[in-house]
Amino acid sequence: MVKLDIEGIIDDFPTLNQDVNGHRLAYLDSAATTQRPIQVLDAMAKYNKISNGNPHRGAYQLSIRATEEYDFSRQRVKEFINAREVKEIIFTRNTTESLNLIANSYGMEFVKEGDEIVLSISEHHSNILPWQRVARQKGAVLKYMYLDDKGRITDEEMDRVIGSKTKIVAIAHMSNVLGTIHPIREIVERARRVGATVVVDGAQAVPHMKVDVRELDADFYVFSGHKMLGPMGIGVLYGKRKLLEDMPPYLLGGDMIEYVTEQDATFAPIPHKFEAGTQNVEGAVGLGAAIEYIEDIGLDSIRDHEMKLMEYTLDRLLDIPYVGIQGPKDLKSKGGIISFTIDGVHPHDVSTILDAYGVAIRSGHHCAQPLMKYMGLPATSRLSFYLYNTKEDVDQFIRAIKNVRKWLGYGA
Amino acid sequence: MVKLDIEGIIDDFPTLNQDVNGHRLAYLDSAATTQRPIQVLDAMAKYNKISNGNPHRGAYQLSIRATEEYDFSRQRVKEFINAREVKEIIFTRNTTESLNLIANSYGMEFVKEGDEIVLSISEHHSNILPWQRVARQKGAVLKYMYLDDKGRITDEEMDRVIGSKTKIVAIAHMSNVLGTIHPIREIVERARRVGATVVVDGAQAVPHMKVDVRELDADFYVFSGHKMLGPMGIGVLYGKRKLLEDMPPYLLGGDMIEYVTEQDATFAPIPHKFEAGTQNVEGAVGLGAAIEYIEDIGLDSIRDHEMKLMEYTLDRLLDIPYVGIQGPKDLKSKGGIISFTIDGVHPHDVSTILDAYGVAIRSGHHCAQPLMKYMGLPATSRLSFYLYNTKEDVDQFIRAIKNVRKWLGYGA
């Protein structure tokens, strides 16, 4: 395969080739959602113009094609994360739904009173709230692993929190606020020792680094299409076959049944058991095309590219005296995400002012209020990279940052 | 507004302008999923090329535009079904998810032991299974209204089944198997008398006839984008404000919160309370464009067009001695759906043979096994119309039907 060259790929992204507020757009919020390359848009358009049908149910060409495209995307996802079998790949709507599905079907079924559910303090709300509900309904205990001053979970912290009562450990592979890459292998090892199940929220990891679910040996692994060049409305839940088979279904209706009588029903085997209602075929097609695009570039090149940008950015940002940086600064243990604050300026004002310079970043709690509380900050600003970002984006960002305080009446 | 002319609109539908198996395509399976006009595809492409961002969270242009587009689509849906307030419109993934949400959040919260949940025997599995689960978990009783020999629910049947113990009545506005339009107003009246809540599955009605949720006075009303020219992966749940406000949230995480602490959370007001995780903005944009297209044609013209095709088809089909038709033949009380069987030929063979003639119909239980059982049939074949169908489609269908039995070795 000829690798696409990462330089110049910005031309594939129509949204990025526009001016906003009289400036070129520097899109630095890919941790929230990514932009789609024309290859993905074209794949979806092609599906919509040639192959659209309700899959699994029809004996005619359009439906057969739709079924084939859907199955093909599932196969692609399977290979992308190196799952053992295609039936271990469930299509969902997004990471949030995947996590809710696991909490409801696995958690509500297998967590018992007194069991402990372990999270990290840096989890996204989507990996907190569903577990709060399980804990409350089942009388289980929710425990947190806290971060050290470099934004990392230490071995000691894992040992402190993961113990004989631990039933589930649910943790992000990469923090969406600090960029920390959490030590999944080490966590899985400890979980295995105590017989706990590990749920990994891979929303931020899968788009940016090679993920091999077999090597990680995670029990569940979930992510979203829209954060990896794919469309909104499609997400993935990977689960080990045995676990998925033992879980009751989540959404009920449509295609996921075997027999239905007036009072009862039996269910189709996995993956169909978990995919009720008309599937989002075009979403799956878009995700498949996104994976193809990512593989054409290569995840190693993507990570490499992002780390170069990170180095370049941190060099400049650390030089500015009124900028504070949260989380790890060591590039090996983090992804392309920087959370920062500007002395005397509320993060929300930072975003608005940067927007006026064409720079799109995000400010707020980043759906991680417990982490904000733990860090003692009401909010942070966050910049995040993806394969289409360039040094030009960084330069524009740094220039804008240097203007922020002026607008709030500070000398510099 | 200049109404589009329903003749000739087929040119707007790329999928329909192709040959399959050496024949022009006669797509007669719109009850399963509809084809998308270029106007809808263009609206989504435009969003993806200009406005894509994660809504509700960003203070920069792309995110602001995404938020505006999303809100605008919600507004459009509100007007389309004449809801009182935009916050009564929740975006979901599809009808199936909408019904699961209602059953889980409303049903599990308010149905008590001994209460009765009333369905019709013609419901889609998506409007059966979630209620079976509620009934099982809550110790409630699931009761069915059966159909008369014309495929309708009589006044007597409603009176027999809806009574003082009835807590919920869940029913399709239009049956996806027989096309029967169920008497929602009459059902709501009876439900009001006994204080029951009415859930209407509008998946088949909304695309084909004017639906006014205020006039119907239904408590909940749900439908899918992909059955009304919109994309897959987007659906709607309408609920009366008071009910939605009293319900606990369903999916948890992401955007639907107010405060989150380590052990607890409070939730955002409706509609956000029910929209966890990154919203499917492009799906909402596509649905909005689909509504615009439908309104440009006009639902009255669509219904009119479909009824003419129905008359034309029934005239021809009733003439064929070995064809049996299930359900009402009276056009006033049904939509553009015909379920039929061919003597001596299994419906599945009918589909395959018709496909060879370029005619796309569906055969099977249509996700309505209890109805099949009630009718004493293992399966039926089903033809269904939408605004893009023509007499030519019908002629092609009738010609193909007349060839079916030959392939199975019958004289005719």
Place this chain on the structure above:
Amino acid sequence: MGLESIYTQLIMEHNRSSHNRRALKNPDISERGYNPNCGDDIVLEVEIEDNIIKDAAYSGVGCAISQASTSMMIDLVKGKSIDEALKLVDIFLSMIKKDITAEEELEVLEDSIIFQNISNMPARVKCAVLAWHSLREGLKHV
């Protein structure tokens, strides 16, 4: 694939024939086979004596393809040992998946070889394999 290669004389004969459509008196195996997507629903009954399939029959409803495939399978396995029958099931399923394509290897399937190209009609594959899966399931529990 044209309809000719699937709605063949042979398949139609088996579809309409009733010689295997009956109930056995004392079946050792009674296995339900169901295809939720299209509603094919058969019960396969088998009588076993000394490890040999003495008799087999089916009832239920299904499309022409599933009915014919079931009937041909019954004709094929009657008189065979359990191991031989399981071997035949494997060969049939491998043929469908295109794992085996060599004519010589498929010969043992006799008439059932006619389903070789059903994979070109993906929506019907499940109809063709239904009875074979049921037989395998059933024989497992003897």
Place this chain on the structure above:
Amino acid sequence: MGLESIYTQLIMEHNRSSHNRRALKNPDISERGYNPNCGDDIVLEVEIEDNIIKDAAYSGVGCAISQASTSMMIDLVKGKSIDEALKLVDIFLSMIKKDITAEEELEVLEDSIIFQNISNMPARVKCAVLAWHSLREGLKHV
């Protein structure tokens, strides 16, 4: 809308001024205002005597816009009756929604009129209205 019309001298002064940033001794109203999207989180305190807002102050964190808007509101309503204050809140919110645009009608808002064009920055509207909503909520429960 350029940044000039929002990060104005006046707004910056209010943002950085602390004359309304304090705690009251015996507040009759203590109302939390929270904007979950951006994390603005204030507590508005009001002292009422004979139906008149005798004193008001706020604490908490927020962006320049929410802080300035809160501070200007406090300056505006101090000394007014509850009814007058509620009226002012209505006018302010109507201005934001562009339901009221006539200069004469808006004059009563004094400095707060500066937020007239905030609706051109939709992501910041909630910051500007936070304190006003809190005041209305709080006055409801007196």
